[in-house]
Amino acid sequence: MKQEFNYCNCCGSPMEVRDVHGNPRPVCTSCGWVVYLDPKVVVGMLLDLNGGLVMVKRATNPGKGLWSFPAGFVDRGEIAEDAAARETWEETGLVSQAKSLAGVYSRTGDPLVLIVYDGEVTGGEMKVGGPEVEEVGSFPQHELPPLAFDRDAPIIEAWFNRRG
Numbered sequence: 810m811k812q813e814f815n816y817c818n819c820c821g822s823p824m825e826v827r828d829v830h831g832n833p834r835p836v837c838t839s840c841g842w843v844v845y846l847d848p849k850v851v852v853g854m855l856l857d858l859n860g861g862l863v864m865v866k867r868a869t870n871p872g873k874g875l876w877s878f879p880a881g882f883v884d885r886g887e888i889a890e891d892a893a894a895r896e897t898w899e900e901t902g903l904v905s906q907a908k909s910l911a912g913v914y915s916r917t918g919d920p921l922v923l924i925v926y927d928g929e930v931t932g933g934e935m936k937v938g939g940p941e942v943e944e945v946g947s948f949p950q951h952e953l954p955p956l957a958f959d960r961d962a963p964i965i966e967a968w969f970n971r972r973g
């Protein structure tokens with residue numbers, strides 16, 4: 810996830826972080842070439858299964874051993890809704906479809922932009938997916954497991970509230 814910019818792509822001189830247009834950015838100490846870092850787009854899927862929210866226990870950091878909803882990075886050129894369904898399938902074995910936008914979440918200084926969808930399970934069978942996941946489950950609102958990310962708590966609470 811961490812990107813290193815030690816040497817200039819143009820002239821090979823060392824880079825250093827300087828304030829450019831109000832943000833810290835890697836700048837070439839020789840020719841002045843600037844790296845403008847893009848945000849990373851993450852999609853997540855909120856799914857009901859047996860009356861609870863589908864969640865995964867993370868096998869990797871950040872948040873190793875803690876729980877979140879299925880989520881992952883959007884590939885360049887990939888439709889965001891499809892990425893959410895792909896990540897869900899990879900992590901949980903469930904086939905799903907994004908139905909509506911739950912919200913878009915970003916924070917000052919955070920490289921991640923999180924897009925979350927309300928989805929629907931259309932097939933598959935819940936099982937532990939790839940190496941990024943230790944366990945999968947479906948949890949009612951008052952039996953939620955410990956959350957990996959504090960940003961998730963209001964997103965999950967709003968999802969249960971929407972469902973009444």
Ligand SMILES: [Zn+2]
Pocket residue numbers: 817818819820821822837838839840841842
């Ligand atoms: Zn340079």
